[in-house]
Every structure is written in structure tokens, then in C-alpha cells.
Amino acid sequence: MPRRPALSHDRIIDAAVRVADRGGLTQVSMRNVGKELGVEAMSLYHHVTGKEALLDELVNWFFTRIELPDPRQPWRRAMADRAASARTAVSEHPWALGLIESRTNSVPALLRHHDTVLGCLRRNGFSVALAAHAFSAIDAYVYGFVLTELNLPFEAGEGVDEFVDQLRRRVPLDDYPHLAEMITEQVVNRSYDYADEFEFGLDLILDSLQARLLADGAAE
Amino acid sequence: MPRRPALSHDRIIDAAVRVADRGGLTQVSMRNVGKELGVEAMSLYHHVTGKEALLDELVNWFFTRIELPDPRQPWRRAMADRAASARTAVSEHPWALGLIESRTNSVPALLRHHDTVLGCLRRNGFSVALAAHAFSAIDAYVYGFVLTELNLPFEAGEGVDEFVDQLRRRVPLDDYPHLAEMITEQVVNRSYDYADEFEFGLDLILDSLQARLLADGAAE
DNA sequence: ACCTGAACACCGTTCAAGT
DNA sequence: ACCTGAACACCGTTCAAGT
Numbered sequence: 007m008p009r010r011p012a013l014s015h016d017r018i019i020d021a022a023v024r025v026a027d028r029g030g031l032t033q034v035s036m037r038n039v040g041k042e043l044g045v046e047a048m049s050l051y052h053h054v055t056g057k058e059a060l061l062d063e064l065v066n067w068f069f070t071r072i073e074l075p076d077p078r079q080p081w082r083r084a085m086a087d088r089a090a091s092a093r094t095a096v097s098e099h100p101w102a103l104g105l106i107e108s109r110t111n112s113v114p115a116l117l118r119h120h121d122t123v124l125g126c127l128r129r130n131g132f133s134v135a136l137a138a139h140a141f142s143a144i145d146a147y148v149y150g151f152v153l154t155e156l157n158l159p160f161e162a163g164e165g166v167d168e169f170v171d172q173l174r175r176r177v178p179l180d181d182y183p184h185l186a187e188m189i190t191e192q193v194v195n196r197s198y199d200y201a202d203e204f205e206f207g208l209d210l211i212l213d214s215l216q217a218r219l220l221a222d223g224a225a226e
Numbered sequence: 227m228p229r230r231p232a233l234s235h236d237r238i239i240d241a242a243v244r245v246a247d248r249g250g251l252t253q254v255s256m257r258n259v260g261k262e263l264g265v266e267a268m269s270l271y272h273h274v275t276g277k278e279a280l281l282d283e284l285v286n287w288f289f290t291r292i293e294l295p296d297p298r299q300p301w302r303r304a305m306a307d308r309a310a311s312a313r314t315a316v317s318e319h320p321w322a323l324g325l326i327e328s329r330t331n332s333v334p335a336l337l338r339h340h341d342t343v344l345g346c347l348r349r350n351g352f353s354v355a356l357a358a359h360a361f362s363a364i365d366a367y368v369y370g371f372v373l374t375e376l377n378l379p380f381e382a383g384e385g386v387d388e389f390v391d392q393l394r395r396r397v398p399l400d401d402y403p404h405l406a407e408m409i410t411e412q413v414v415n416r417s418y419d420y421a422d423e424f425e426f427g428l429d430l431i432l433d434s435l436q437a438r439l440l441a442d443g444a445a446e
Numbered sequence: 447a448c449c450t451g452a453a454c455a456c457c458g459t460t461c462a463a464g465t
Numbered sequence: 466a467c468c469t470g471a472a473c474a475c476c477g478t479t480c481a482a483g484t
Contacts (some may be wrong), residue, residue: 013448046475049449051260053273057477070481104324105444106377117402124404137404140418142374143427145364150370153364182337184344184357191354192261200362208433211427233467256458267458269468277458450483457476464469 013045015053019063023099024066031101034061061105062113069115070101071095074122080129082212085140087210088123089148103153133222140215147211151204152191239283246284251321254281265365278280281325282333288322289335291315294296294342301350302432305360307370308343309428316372323373337391353442360435367431 021042026034035055040047054060073091075084082194096102120141179186244362246254260267274280283441293311295304340361347357368416399406 024426035473035475046450048451048479052448101480103373106373114397117397117405121353121402121405124408127408128404134408138408139426139430142371142423143367146370146374146427147367147431148370149373150368151362152368153323153326153373154366167284177334177337182341184348185337187348187357188354190342200365203359203362206359207366207431210363210431210438211367212360213434213437214430217433255456257456266469268470269461271459272467448474448484451483453483454479455466455477458474460471460473462469465467 007065008067014045014048015054017043018050018053018060019067022060022064025068026101026147027099031104034101036060038172041045050087064204065102065105066113066115068095068099068105069113069119071099072119074119075126076123077126079126081132082216084126084207085144085212086208089144089204092148093152093204096149097155099151102150130220131223136215136222137224139218143215147207151207155200155204155211171200233269233273235265237263238270238273239287241285242280242284246321247319254284255282255326285322285325286333286335288315288319288325289333289339291364292338294339295346297342297346297349299346301346302436303354304346305343305432306428307365307426311425312368313372313424315330316369317375320372320376321370323376326369334398351439351443356435356438356442364428364434366397368390368425370428375420375424405419 015160018039022034022039025038025042029038035045035052039060042051050060056065072095073088075088077084079087123141124137129133132140179189238259242254242259245262249258255261256267256270259280270280274283285358292315293308297304297411299307344357345360347360377411382409399409
């Protein structure tokens with residue numbers, strides 16, 4: 007009678023996700039994942055080819071977290087919802103960004119995703135070419151935004167004040183007049199929230215796409 | 227009489243860049259950087275605090291590679307040039323993307339950069355708020371585009387054919403009809419080049435920004 | 447079939463020792 | 466001042482051995 011459930015493919019991936027969520031990508035070692043399951047590292051090799059394969063599966067797991075666009079929604083709403091879902095997925099599992107680099111090969115969940123998004127656009131009057139443009143632009147923006155958001159030297163919310171204090175102590179702000187102007191404006195005007203930037207930038211792209219879509223329709 | 231120049235801060239960073247360019251971020255170890263300089267790993271600690279500090283300096287080195295926007299250019303041209311420069315910098319040193327995640331603290335070259343960009347926008351009639359929006363959107367797009375470009379499962383140029391062949395062998399393309407449609411269109415129409423997507427998406431953002439800028443001006 | 451101990455070739459880092 | 470050898474606590478992975 008085993009005290010803990012037997013090892014399995016899925017249990018290993020779940021354990022790896024827990025380790026990554028807790029301590030970041032650097033903590034994901036075969037030894038640590040084994041420890042998470044109360045097992046020696048070597049046991050994992052009976053269920054997983056190796057560490058590279060495990061990381062590939064982590065990427066796939068991550069893409070299953072992003073909601074597929076709802077085919078019944080109008081395209082603009084569907085794209086905005088998908089972007090929001092991708093964004094929350096990355097902020098809950100920021101280690102995914104570090105993995106995505108050069109690891110998109112053989113990620114089934116990603117293919118499923120791409121196909122559904124393209125279908126949504128095509129069904130809404132996008133030409134193949136415009137759908138490709140739209141997909142590329144939206145995807146780049148969403149990933150890039152989360153990447154830059156992760157890099158903000160302060161945490162979301164009220165950390166801005168402490169950040170400004172720290173910065174003032176370390177950096178001669180007089181050397182960066184425009185940065186200083188923006189920071190003081192942000193601090194004075196407490197309504198600023200970097201998270202709002204996400205929708206603003208996305209709307210820039212969606213507005214232009216809408217215009218291109220109408221122009222295409224008029225040209226036919 | 228030393229056969230090779232003495233170790234120094236800058237020589238260590240240059241060596242680390244060479245190692246990263248050659249073998250990616252995983253190859254950047256204190257031992258390998260030492261080997262690149264014909265020196266034991268332990269010698270590096272006399273010039274660099276440790277590996278984390280070395281990686282911080284690599285990020286800073288990377289940002290010095292991106293051209294600052296030319297203050298004499300109109301804003302749209304300046305932003306497009308900067309975006310192109312950032313893009314080529316990342317494709318020459320793709321390891322930088324993996325580093326940028328949560329390492330933006332204390333990167334002087336990045337502050338210089340941000341300030342110059344903001345200055346360019348402000349001088350061209352952007353309000354502080356619109357300049358912040360513009361900066362955030364463009365930056366996110368540029369990084370995100372290169373990130374997704376790195377993930378393309380084929381190399382730039384003629385690799386598309388081989389990729390389609392490979393994909394056909396591994397994946398049931400019938401399950402992904404819209405993906406199949408796009409791929410066949412791309413292969414039939416040989417003029418497709420993913421690199422063209424970069425400018426198209428950037429123009430989507432810049433077009434909308436221009437419209438917002440005009441609306442702001444009209445409102446005053 | 448499933449798990450493990452010992453071993454190998456790697457890491458980053460410290461510290462006492464050499465020149 | 467600058468470099469190093471040995472040591473420590475980590476990696477991923479193999480392989481023969483245990484149940």
C-alpha cells in the first residue's frame with residue numbers, strides 16, 4: 007500500500023509547475039522536482055525523457071492556461087479577451103516567458119491556439135494576409151507588454167512611492183529630465199496605474215486593424 | 227612580460243558577450259568565461275562581484291547597442307528607427323531577451339534610453355500621458371515581436387519549405403484548417419516574408435498614435 | 447515495472463595559499 | 466595586487482543494482 011500516489015507523467019509536470027511558481031525557472035531542477043514529489047531525481051527518468059523534454063511540456067502546459075477565443079464573440083471582443091487571458095496567464099506563471107524563447111517546436115497547445123485565433127479573424131472578414139498581420143501584431147504586443155511589465159522595478163500597486171524614493175537615492179535624476187518629469191507627474195497624479203497601459207496600447211492596434219478591415223472591404 | 231593583456235572589467239564583459247553570442251545564455255558560466263580569457267574562473271571574482279553582477283552588466287551592455295533616437299528627426303521617423311535598431315540588436319544577441327526578465331534594476335544605459343525617447347516625444351507635442359502611452363506600446367511591441375520571431379520554428383529566409391515538410395510529417399494539419407490555409411497561401415505566394423510583419427504591426431501603432439496626437443491638439 | 451546509490455562531468459563561490 | 470588549487474554544495478544523466 008503506497009503512502010503516496012504513484013509517479014506519473016502529469017504528476018511530474020504539476021510538480022514542476024509548483025516548483026517554478028514558487029521559486030522561478032532556476033529552481034526547476036530534476037532533483038528539486040523529485041523532492042517536491044518525495045522521490046529521488048533519477049526516478050523521474052522513467053516517465054520523462056529528460057530535463058529538456060520536461061521544459062517543453064511546461065511550455066505546453068502554459069499555453070493550455072490561455073483561454074481560446076470564443077467563436078461567438080465579435081472579433082474585437084474576442085481578441086481583447088484572449089489578450090487579457092494571455093496576460094494574466096503570464097503574470098501568474100512568469101517563468102513561461104523565459105521558456106518560450108526558442109522552444110516553440112512541438113507545442114500542440116500552441117498550434118491549437120493559433121488555429122482558433124486565425125479562424126476567428128477569417129470568419130469576421132479578415133483576408134488571410136490581414137489575419138496574419140493581426141495575429142502577429144497582437145501576439146507581439148501581448149508578450150512584449152508582459153515582458154516589460156515584469157521588468158518594472160516596482161511591484162504593481164502602491165510600490166511606486168518606494169520605487170521613486172529608491173531611485174532618487176541611487177540615480178542623479180537631474181541627468182534624466184524627461185524621466186523625472188514623468189515620475190513626478192505620476193506621483194502627483196495618484197490615478198496612474200501601469201496596468202491601464204495594457205488596454206490603451208492594445209486599442210491602438212485594434213483601432214488600426216479595424217480601419218484596415220474597413221478599407222479592405224471598401225476596396226472589393 | 228604577460229603574453230596576454232591583464233584581466234579587466236571590460237575584457238570580462240566582452241568575453242561573456244562572445245560566449246553568449248556563440249552558445250547562448252546557458253553557456254555563460256564563470257568557468258567558461260574564464261576559459262575564454264585563458265584564466266581560471268576564480269580570477270574573475272577580483273573584477274566582478276559574481277555571476278549575477280556579470281549578468282546585470284551584460285544587460286547594460288546590450289542596451290548600449292540600441293541607437294538612441296535622433297532628436298533632429300520627426301517623432302515618427304525617430305521611433306521607427308529606434309524600433310529597427312532594437313530589433314537588430316536583439317536578433318544579433320538573442321540571449322538578451324532571456325536576461326531582461328526581472329533584471330532591469332540599475333541598468334544605466336536603459337535609463338538614458340528611456341529619457342531620450344520621452345524627450346523626443348515631448349518635443350513633438352506629446353503630452354506626458356500620451357508620451358507614456360506611446361513609449362509603453364512601442365516598447366512592448368518591439369520586444370514582443372522579436373520574442374515571437376525567435377520562436378518561429380524555421381530560420382528567416384528560405385527555411386519555410388523545409389518547415390512545412392517537417393510540420394506535415396509530425397502534425398495532422400487537417401486538425402488545424404486555418405493554419406493549413408495560411409501555410410499553403412504562404413508557400414504558394416513566395417513573396418511572404420515574416421520580417422515584413424514587423425513594419426506592418428509597428429505602423430498600426432504609429433498610425434493610431436498620430437491620430438491621438440492630432441485629437442489632443444484639436445481639443446486644446 | 448518501478449525506484450535508487452554511486453558515479454561522472456559539470457555548476458557558483460569561498461578561502462587559504464601562492465607569486 | 467593579482468591569480469590559483471582545493472573544497473563545498475549544487476547540477477543533469479547513466480548505469481548497474483535492488484524490490
